[in-house]
Amino acid sequence: MPTPLELPFPPLVEIVTDDPVSWDQLLQYVGERLATGVSMVVVRKDGVAKRGGYFFHIRKTGNKYVFSTFDRSSVLAYESGSECARFINHVAGLAYDPQMWEVAQKVNLRSDEDTV
Numbered sequence: 001m002p003t004p005l006e007l008p009f010p011p012l013v014e015i016v017t018d019d020p021v022s023w024d025q026l027l028q029y030v031g032e033r034l035a036t037g038v039s040m041v042v043v044r045k046d047g048v049a050k051r052g053g054y055f056f057h058i059r060k061t062g063n064k065y066v067f068s069t070f071d072r073s074s075v076l077a078y079e080s081g082s083e084c085a086r087f088i089n090h091v092a093g094l095a096y097d098p099q100m101w102e103v104a105q106k107v108n109l110r111s112d113e114d115t116v
Contacts, residue, residue: 005070008057009037018045020095021088023081034060037068042092054092058084067107075107 013029015021021042030038037059043052057068065084067076078084090100 007039008068008070008073009033009039009059011039013038013040014053015040015042016045017042017094021085023085026085026088027081030058034058034065042088042094044093054088056088056091076103 013033015026015029030040037057039055039057041053041055043054055070057070059066059068061077064077064079065081066074067078067084067087069075076087078087086095086097087100087103089095090097091104
């Protein structure tokens with residue numbers, strides 16, 4: 001039986017949307033928790049019933065927004081909230097972005113020693 005994953009920053013915030021989200025919209029969900037970290041899942045409107053979704057764990061450290069995974073404390077960092085929104089929208093399949101595709105590939109194909 002697989003080991004259940006533990007959220008780095010519970011409780012989980014669920015964002016249900018079929019449309020790209022702006023950084024301002026994301027802040028409405030997670031803004032007050034960024035300093036201590038927030039775990040969120042972005043799901044499509046029909047994904048809730050089908051259990052689909054994309055997890056993101058973000059913490060604001062100094063002037064950067066640091067993305068982590070279930071097993072790594074830092075895999076990606078941005079200084080701009082709009083860059084974070086572009087990355088989230090691309091990964092969640094809400095808006096294709098060629099630059100974020102390259103970033104996502106690096107995150108997905110990283111070795112245990114690498115960060116983007």
